[in-house]
Amino acid sequence: MTRTVRVTADGVPLATDVHLPPPGPAEGPYPAVVIRTPYGRRAHRGEARAWAARGFAAIVQDVRGRYGSGGRWRPYAHEAADGAATLRWIRERAWSDGRIVAAGSSYAAYCALVTVIGDPNTPGGAEAPPDAVVAAVPALGTAETARDPSGVERLLGRAGWWAAHGDRADSDPDALDRRLGHDPDLLRHLPVAELPVRLGRTLPSWPGIWGSARADLVVRRAPGARTPLLAIGGTHDPFAADTIALWRAWGGPARLVLGPWGHRLTRDPGPGARPEHRVDLGALTVAWARAVCAGRPPEGRTGAVAVAGTPYWYPATAVTDTPARRIPLTGGPLDGTLLYGADFRADPEHPVRSDDLRADPGRADRALFVTAPLTHDLHLLGNASAELRGTADTPAADWFVRIVAVDPSGRAEPVAVGSARTARPPGTRSTVTVPLGPLARVIPRGTRLRTEIAGHHFPAHARNPHTGQDPVTATRLLPSRRALRADGCALLLPVARPRPDGTRPDLSEEISA
Known part of the structure; x- marks a missing residue:
């Protein structure tokens, strides 16, 4: 029941695999799920067959210029128009009942989303959008994937x-x-x-x-959407904040599933992932899609988020509703101490590395704060940030904050990292807020929290040259001297209360009802 066809979009043939349900009591027509991917349609055959086995026609297409499709591959350029052409083609087939779920992960999630909202670079929404959209770890656009929210x-x-x-x-x-x-x-x-x-x-x-600054165009267009959305993400995924922002801004019914996973979701469990977090995302997605296609779309904006280090799932609204608590980096309830670096040198020739978690007191390239061992488990659920009070002696500066958990044996594990970019007259003392993204984890008692403040985080991020030139085209690098007021620096942490009852929600009911 699988065949390959060519769907024409603006004269360009797009290689498309059609997987129909096996013969049985239900002879069709069927609702359809469409996945448009740059990673090769054949890699999705198992997923497509699973959809077909559950009564959906599964359509998997190579995007323009990739694998079997014609045309030129220009990332993010043609997906809205080609997606709309594919939806029209599906609805014209005898095996289609007209109901379509657009689905995808990473870049393919962008393809699914723009079939709903249209091209974010032009006014107006999509013509005849799908009936539902599944967006897993969505990579929302060229600038959004290339830059932190700070730029x-x-x-x-x-x-x-x-x-x-x-x-x-x-x-x-x-x-x-x-x-x-x-x-x-x-x-x-x-x-x-x-x-x-x-x-x-x-x-x-x-x-x-x-070539352009981050504009979050998909999120800006999301309030106009009325199609039901299922957003799936991981708190260890680089695009976790984008997933939450999309779910929060969506104008139609929206569900969020956020687990302790990386970019490959359940195939990429992060620190603190438990057996209770081994979710069958395929079954969950099918149940949600069936509810939508049956005319029973889940209403409102709800979902569930897992807290790593516990077996529990919390209501997704806790990610946005938990207030941040200001905790000074020196003194305060965590008994923090500045070990070194109130004055440090951010030298792009010798940048702080993103792949090195060692703390060497002999370094002069960062400030390092450390807490006393925690006297009780610290539950974190929501958006975190850091507040810095300091100066740079260069007109341009990046500020990176990295939180590392050090257990009693000395093993270090990253908790959060964030960036901010400033352009101010040299020596200007100011307060810099550094977003650290969403957290959903428990830091066990006995753990020390180490907070590093630096001017670089390389090679994960490009080096700021400190000259005011564009870091992408710069060829000249200057060191930047930083001075921090230790008593003016703090973490803003979403400290949550543990679940009092020890209950765990039924995810299928949370997402599909």
Whole structure:
């Protein structure tokens, strides 16, 4: 019951696999689920067959310019129009009952979303949108994936993605790792804009990902949507904050499932994940889609979030409703101490590395605060941030805050990291707020919290040259001296109360009802 066809969008043939339910009592027509992907439609055959076995026609399509589809691959450029053409084609088939669920993960989630809201770069919504949309760990746009909310450039993740998938008809997932094996300093070379030269590949789209500031266009258009949404994310995923923002802004009924997972969700469990967090996301999604297609769309904005380190799931609204508690980095309820670095030197030639959690008192490249061992478990559920009071002697500066949990044996585990970018006259003392994203975990008693404040977080993020030049095109680097007022620095943590009753909600009921 599977065949490959060509769907034409603006004259371009798009390779499309159609998986129909096996013969049985229900002879059709069927509701359809459509997945548009740049990662190869054949990789989704197991998922498509699972949908078909549950009574859906499963449509999996290579996006324009990828694998079996014609045209030129330009990330994020054609997905709204090509998605709309695919929806029209589906509704014209004899096996379609007209009801369509658009689904996808990562880039494919963007494809699904813009079939609902239309092209975020142009006014107006989508024509005849799908009846429901599933967006898992959504990568919401070029600038949104390339930059933190602060505007700081995400270097390693974007270099890896573009080396693997950019400006080519297929994928080479290990491309960047192979090049780093030959040239370990690959990402240190300047300017960042010339990375394709060092990769030995033609990547004409590479400069364009840095050409505009983050605008969160999909989230801005979300309030106009009326289609039911199921948003699925992980608190260890780089796009966790985007997933929550999408769910929160969505104009129609919206459900959120947020677990202690990375970008591959349940296949990528993070620290503190428990057996109770091994959710069958496929069954959950099918139950939700059936409810929507049956004309019983779940109303309101609800869902569930797992708290790592516990077996519990909390109402999703706790992620946005838990107030942040201001905790000074020195003294305060956690008995914090500044170990060193009230004055430190942020030198882009010798940046603080994102892949090194060691704390070396001999370093002069960061400030380091540490708490006494926690006297009780610390439950964190919601959005965290840091508040810094200090100066930089350069007109441009990035500020990174990284929280690390150190257990009694000395093992270090990252808890949160965030960035802020400032452009102020040198020596201006000011307060800088650094978003740290959503947290949903328990820090066990006996743990020390170590907070690092630095000017770089490389290679995860590009180095700020401190000259005021664009970090993507800069070739000259300057050190930046920072001075912190320790008594003016604090963490704003969403400290939550433990569940008093020890009960766990039925996720199927939470999401589908």
